[in-house]
Amino acid sequence: MTAIYKHRLFWPLVSLLTLIVINFIARPQFLKITVRDGELYGPLISILRESAPLMLVALGMTIVIATRGIDLSVGAIMAVSGAVALTIIDGASDPSNMGTVTIAIVVAILVSLVLGVWNGFLVSVVGIQPIIATLVLMLAGRGVALLITGGFITTVNSDPFSFIASGYVIGLPFAFLIGVVAIVVLSIVERRTALGVLTEAVGINPEASRLAGVRSRGIIWGAYIMSGTLAGVAGLIYASNIKAADANAAGVFIELYAILAVVLGGTSLNGGKFSIAGTVIGVLIIQTLDSTILFLGVKSAQSPVFFAVVVVVVVIVQSARLRDGLAAMSGRLRARRESAQDRDKVEVA
Secondary structure, eight states: OHHHHHSTTHHHHHHHHHHHHHHHHHOGGGGOOEEETTEEESHHHHHHHHTHHHHHHHHHHHHHHHTTOOOOOHHHHHHHHHHHHHHHHHTSSOTTOHHHHHHHHHHHHHHHHHHHHHHHIIIIIIOOOHHHHHHHHHHHHHHHHHHHHTTSOEEOOOHHHHHHHHOEETTEEHHHHHHHHHHHHHHHHHHSSTHHHHHHHHHHOHHHHHHTTOOHHHHHHHHHHHHHHHHHHHHHHHHHHHTEEOTTTTTTTHHHHHHHHHHHTTOOTTSSOOOHHHHHHHHHHHHHHHHHHHHTTOOTTTHHHHHHHHHHHHHHHHOHHHHHHHHHHHHHHHHHHHHHHHHHHHHHO
């Protein structure tokens, strides 16, 4: 029991289950899942579908943070990715042509990959601090997206492209399945190969890992490439959902939510040990909390305050120092009880 209590995923899971229970008590239909034409619908399914962009961004952010870095440009990369894809589709004679949509998606992902290469180059080769290196693209990226769209919101009516966010496969939202594939692939790459161990080694002590023969530059560079690519895919899902490329709104604040999800999942911002499963749980916590705020009717201007209060409570509950303090207090109380019992035994004797 003690081992379960001390597991890094224990409190994130407790937090998620608590939110689910609160929602169920407030609205019993929260756990209701209906089947229409072989497709699943319900509040839980909506949460899974809507969490896909944040899930992809947070997965990439997890690996970047594990290398003792940070990526503030993911929101801007999402905007650029959506702008590239929709500009190509909008300029085609037949926006619903599957070939055109495929080319648009591939080009958008390649552009996002190149932006990830740029971030990785600044951090791992030039040696710029990650927060500064990615801040450059965070500020310039949306300007690039506006240049691509000509300063306007580009809208398209393309069924194949809309399928990314609204389509269903085997009864589940296609966007959710994209997130599942990303989780599985990343888990295999990072946990079934030596890459995960090397990533943690670089994050814990870059100099020691370099002296041990680990090519830290390539690992750090790869982390930013992965983050940029996943952000590009997230941008496609977002653009598909609204059927438009909005450079000013796409991915706004998503880098902060991604960092929060990673931290809620138990990954330290100091680098080193990371948890993909913890990040998944952290994303679900944030998405469930967002759904709860909407249901409670909290005004949009007040929702950040409500969100912040709940997150602070969750973080405090997960705090290692708080757990250590409670454990120490429990130990002192146990010692006092045992001491009192020993005195009683002596008096009886």
